[in-house]
Amino acid sequence: MSAAAPRAVVELDRVSRTYPSGTRALDSVSLTVAEGELVTLLGPSGCGKSTLLGIAAALQPPSSGAVRWWGEGPGRIGTAGHRLAMVFQSATLMPWLRVASNVRLPLDLAGIERGAGDRAARAALARVGLAGFEASYPRELSGGMQMRASIARALVTEPDLLLMDEPFGALDEITRARLDADLLALWAGRGAGQRLTVVFVTHSVYEAVYLSQRVVVMSARPGRLAGEVAIDEPYPRTDDFRVSQRFASHARALQQLLARATEAAAR
Amino acid sequence: MSATRRGERVLRVAAPLGVALLVLAAWHALVVAYDLPRYIVPSPLVVAQTLAADWELLARSLAVTLKITLAAFALAVLAGTLVAFLFSQSRWLEMSLFPYAVILQVTPIVAVAPLIIIWVRDTQLALVLCALIVAVFPVISNTTLGLRSVDPGLLSLMRMYKASRWQVLWRLRVPSAAPYFFAGLRISSGLALIGAVVAEFVAGTGAAGAGLAYQILQAGLQLNVPRLFAALAVLTLTGVALFAAMVWLSNAVLGGWHESMVSARSEE
Numbered sequence: 001m002s003a004a005a006p007r008a009v010v011e012l013d014r015v016s017r018t019y020p021s022g023t024r025a026l027d028s029v030s031l032t033v034a035e036g037e038l039v040t041l042l043g044p045s046g047c048g049k050s051t052l053l054g055i056a057a058a059l060q061p062p063s064s065g066a067v068r069w070w071g072e073g074p075g076r077i078g079t080a081g082h083r084l085a086m087v088f089q090s091a092t093l094m095p096w097l098r099v100a101s102n103v104r105l106p107l108d109l110a111g112i113e114r115g116a117g118d119r120a121a122r123a124a125l126a127r128v129g130l131a132g133f134e135a136s137y138p139r140e141l142s143g144g145m146q147m148r149a150s151i152a153r154a155l156v157t158e159p160d161l162l163l164m165d166e167p168f169g170a171l172d173e174i175t176r177a178r179l180d181a182d183l184l185a186l187w188a189g190r191g192a193g194q195r196l197t198v199v200f201v202t203h204s205v206y207e208a209v210y211l212s213q214r215v216v217v218m219s220a221r222p223g224r225l226a227g228e229v230a231i232d233e234p235y236p237r238t239d240d241f242r243v244s245q246r247f248a249s250h251a252r253a254l255q256q257l258l259a260r261a262t263e264a265a266a267r
Numbered sequence: 268m269s270a271t272r273r274g275e276r277v278l279r280v281a282a283p284l285g286v287a288l289l290v291l292a293a294w295h296a297l298v299v300a301y302d303l304p305r306y307i308v309p310s311p312l313v314v315a316q317t318l319a320a321d322w323e324l325l326a327r328s329l330a331v332t333l334k335i336t337l338a339a340f341a342l343a344v345l346a347g348t349l350v351a352f353l354f355s356q357s358r359w360l361e362m363s364l365f366p367y368a369v370i371l372q373v374t375p376i377v378a379v380a381p382l383i384i385i386w387v388r389d390t391q392l393a394l395v396l397c398a399l400i401v402a403v404f405p406v407i408s409n410t411t412l413g414l415r416s417v418d419p420g421l422l423s424l425m426r427m428y429k430a431s432r433w434q435v436l437w438r439l440r441v442p443s444a445a446p447y448f449f450a451g452l453r454i455s456s457g458l459a460l461i462g463a464v465v466a467e468f469v470a471g472t473g474a475a476g477a478g479l480a481y482q483i484l485q486a487g488l489q490l491n492v493p494r495l496f497a498a499l500a501v502l503t504l505t506g507v508a509l510f511a512a513m514v515w516l517s518n519a520v521l522g523g524w525h526e527s528m529v530s531a532r533s534e535e
């Protein structure tokens with residue numbers, strides 16, 4: 001048991017997905033994400049990122065290929081040590097529930113007692129900078145605040161695997177940079193015993209470089225893995241890193257990979 | 268902003284009232300100008316006088332009709348909601364039974380009412396059944412639609428957190444359906460009144476309690492046109508009051524959380 005490779009949290013083995021409409025969204029994609037990793041999926045719009053994430057979240061089955069979570073089927077997802085949460089591309093809050101109740105929802109569904117749920121919801125809201133908005137309705141929040149509430153809802157279950165589908169895609173540059181930094185703090189802040197694994201979808205090259213240990217680039221129609229780039233940089237990553245020489249060279253490498261992938265798809 | 272809002276609210280009441288006053292004034296003017304006899308077209312003043320004079324009679328009839336209407340409406344809401352829940356739980360059930368709900372809806376109640384009145388001994392019950400048949404469809408179709416019109420993202424969310432069928436129903440489908448349900452109530456309440464009146468007409472000379480339809484029928488036979496108008500006015504105002512009550516209820520329940528959706532969806 002010496003220096004064994006970290007456990008795989010989610011493994012996709014030659015996964016394809018064809019929608020009933022006939023669209024081939026994913027074509028034989030194999031991807032393994034290890035425990036504690038922060039991996040980014042980068043690709044143009046419509047290349048199947050959301051589809052891949054949906055399959056990794058066990059929300060839809062692959063048309064062919066296999067998916068394993070912690071080495072087994074989807075049966076144990078949701079139990080201690082195997083918790084999974086997803087932040088969708090839009091906030092998907094229930095408009096008839098107050099923010100705190102929205103955040104508490106996963107706990108309510110799991111039958112956790114209301115008082116404990118409320119405490120956890122308040123803590124999660126504080127973590128995303130929404131302390132004091134517990135009693136508001138989603139429509140009283142700005143778009144960015146709604147997105148943060150939806151992140152709080154994902155965090156409230158203390159997930160082991162966090163899937164994020166362009167969570168900051170609709171936000172302005174300033175807010176996005178802050179939330180990116182918050183995400184890194186959150187990811188790094190987990191104790192050694194329980195490490196948070198993150199799969200993050202984006203179509204921003206810069207966001208990918210700033211966040212990830214590893215960037216997986218996808219090409220479109222059908223969605224395939226075009227390659228990956230390791231971002232071998234230390235954490236915590238500072239704002240200086242964003243404007244460094246090394247940052248630029250990583251971004252260039254990614255851009256070239258993306259361009260080649262897009263070209264190949266066009267041919 | 269609140270000033271314009273209040274202005275709009277005042278306008279919402281004042282504009283139709285203004286129209287009503289104009290129409291009444293024109294009506295009165297025409298009757299006076301052409302010297303129309305009151306047994307053909309009574310002036311609004313005469314109608315108002317008759318309404319006051321015959322109030323006791325009309326109020327008693329209104330109570331009869333209203334009882335049938337409310338009973339039918341309550342049953343329509345109960346039965347309609349129940350059916351909609353069943354439909355929403357099973358596509359199969361909906362596919363096999365929905366066409367019959369449509370048949371129930373498109374068959375004119377005047378054509379079916381005589382049968383029901385023959386089959387059902389108790390006249391009151393027969394009338395309630397007729398009104399129920401007319402009123403139930405909007406509740407079924409709107410609530411079914413509402414229970415199915417769920418944000419797919421929220422449905423994914425519920426699935427991800429392993430929500431049970433019941434949890435999905437209570438925590439997601441029911442709240443999503445609420446605006447549709449209340450829109451259905453608005454239509455259904457009016458239809459219950461119409462159904463009750465039509466059924467009374469078919470039942471004819473009401474041995475069992477004379478409703479408003481009976482008064483209209485009798486007034487027509489006796490050429491008591493002012494009373495006919497007065498009864499008609501009572502009927503119309505009752506319909507408006509029912510509708511207003513439903514709007515109020517819908518706003519009271521939904522106002523807090525669905526504000527944007529209520530206004531968007533209730534226009535359907």
Ligand SMILES: Nc1ncnc2c1ncn2[C@@H]1O[C@H](COP(=O)(O)OP(=O)(O)OP(=O)(O)O)[C@@H](O)[C@H]1O
Nearest residue numbers: 019021023025044045046047048049050051052203
């Ligand atoms: N429910 C669906 N039914 C049919 N086709 C779908 C469905 N969802 C996605 N697709 C198709 O699958 C392909 C991949 O879609 P997907 O949403 O995974 O892309 P994406 O990479 O997330 O794009 P974006 O960056 O715009 O969110 C697209 O061509 C899309 O048209």
Ligand SMILES: [Mg+2]
Nearest residue numbers: 049050089165
């Ligand atoms: Mg997407």
